[in-house]
Amino acid sequence: MKKQINITPSTASKIGTVDFDNLTFGSTFTDHMFVCDFRDGHWDIPKIVPFGTMELSPASSVLHYGQAVFEGMKAFKDDHGSIWLFRPNENASRLNKSAERLAIPAFPEDIFLEGLKSLITLDKEWVKSGDGKSLYVRPFVFASEACVQASASREYRFMVICAPVKSYYGGDVRVKIADHYSRAAQGGTGYAKAAGNYGGQFYPTQLAKDEGYQQIIWTDAASHEYIEEAGTMNLFFRIGDTLITAPTSDSILDGVTRKSILAIAQQMGIHTEVRMLKVSELIEAKKSGELLEIFGCGTAVVVQPIIGFGYKGNNYDTPLLENSYAQKLKDALVNIQCNKSKDPFGWRFKVCD
Numbered sequence: 560m561k562k563q564i565n566i567t568p569s570t571a572s573k574i575g576t577v578d579f580d581n582l583t584f585g586s587t588f589t590d591h592m593f594v595c596d597f598r599d600g601h602w603d604i605p606k607i608v609p610f611g612t613m614e615l616s617p618a619s620s621v622l623h624y625g626q627a628v629f630e631g632m633k634a635f636k637d638d639h640g641s642i643w644l645f646r647p648n649e650n651a652s653r654l655n656k657s658a659e660r661l662a663i664p665a666f667p668e669d670i671f672l673e674g675l676k677s678l679i680t681l682d683k684e685w686v687k688s689g690d691g692k693s694l695y696v697r698p699f700v701f702a703s704e705a706c707v708q709a710s711a712s713r714e715y716r717f718m719v720i721c722a723p724v725k726s727y728y729g730g731d732v733r734v735k736i737a738d739h740y741s742r743a744a745q746g747g748t749g750y751a752k753a754a755g756n757y758g759g760q761f762y763p764t765q766l767a768k769d770e771g772y773q774q775i776i777w778t779d780a781a782s783h784e785y786i787e788e789a790g791t792m793n794l795f796f797r798i799g800d801t802l803i804t805a806p807t808s809d810s811i812l813d814g815v816t817r818k819s820i821l822a823i824a825q826q827m828g829i830h831t832e833v834r835m836l837k838v839s840e841l842i843e844a845k846k847s848g849e850l851l852e853i854f855g856c857g858t859a860v861v862v863q864p865i866i867g868f869g870y871k872g873n874n875y876d877t878p879l880l881e882n883s884y885a886q887k888l889k890d891a892l893v894n895i896q897c898n899k900s901k902d903p904f905g906w907r908f909k910v911c912d
């Protein structure tokens with residue numbers, strides 16, 4: 560496949576109708592989208608076309624069997640007007656890891672990066688700077704063959720759509736530690752960014768919301784004794800001066816934010832441990848006063864402090880700390896992303912000036 564992208568620019572931009580200070584996360588989209596179809600055993604020449612609805616057969620395989628994976632990343636505009644992506648190569652390779660697990664053909668990583676560059680450059684006026692503003696970029700692939708046979712589709716569509724977002728304030732977050740439902744089982748699809756992993760957690764999350772929690776901390780499906788992740792965020796626990804996060808596994812998503820925070824923490828001299836953490840250890844640490852912080856992390860929120868957790872009907876508070884690790888790590892990460900600090904790890908990827 561050549562690195563050719565066919566571009567059909569939109570004739571009228573919608574940007575004038577958008578209030579960039581009042582955006583609901585993920586519901587306003589830029590003028591263009593990237594589309595590439597897979598059929599007859601290969602990916603076609605990709606194209607960038609005006610953002611809009613598309614026609615799908617009601618028999619499209621994804622609607623029946625959920626064969627779909629996605630990614631999430633952000634582009635930032637710095638104070639000089641240049642636009643940067645954060646570690647997009649990580650998303651390109653993870654998309655293909657997810658795709659493999661769902662029997663979806665790999666998408667060439669160089670075309671993924673080239674496509675992002677062209678698309679974001681075309682819509683660069685949509686990337687705003689300041690106060691946590693950014694462009695949320697959503698690549699995804701789904702089974703598009705019009706066939707309800709229960710087997711891997713022979714046709715797929717890869718797309719990228721982009722949504723301008725403002726700084727995401729998740730509000731106060733209390734979590735319920737799962738003791739009944741599971742997000743991902745050993746040998747399952749938990750490590751993949753598979754659409755169905757989300758579909759399956761909405762119901763238990765609704766039940767947790769009815770009990771006054773905002774999210775669920777998932778535990779291992781076999782025993783519910785070990786903490787895994789929050790389902791859209793990886794988790795960190797500060798016990799004493801040690802920052803602990805679970806090792807990635809086949810039931811935990813290997814988050815780019817998680818690995819970036821680990822690297823920054825280590826560089827700051829914070830003691831980190833990547834190990835399994837038992838719910839009982841967490842509760843002991845809370846009771847002894849050693850549990851100082853819990854936070855989630857992911858592309859959308861960056862870092863989200865968790866101010867309390869519930870387990871089997873008991874509630875525990877983890878109030879916000881002054882000078883928290885969460886805040887320090889978030890500031891350091893955001894400064895790298897927005898080109899406000901040096902980039903010692905080589906994480907920034909220039910999209911355009």
Ligand SMILES: *Cc1c(COP(=O)(O)O)cnc(C)c1O
Pocket residue numbers: 631752788789790791792793812813814815816817856857858859
């Ligand atoms: C996307 C995702 C995360 C966060 O990953 P990032 O690469 O940091 O955005 C964490 N857990 C799950 C289940 C996810 O899908």
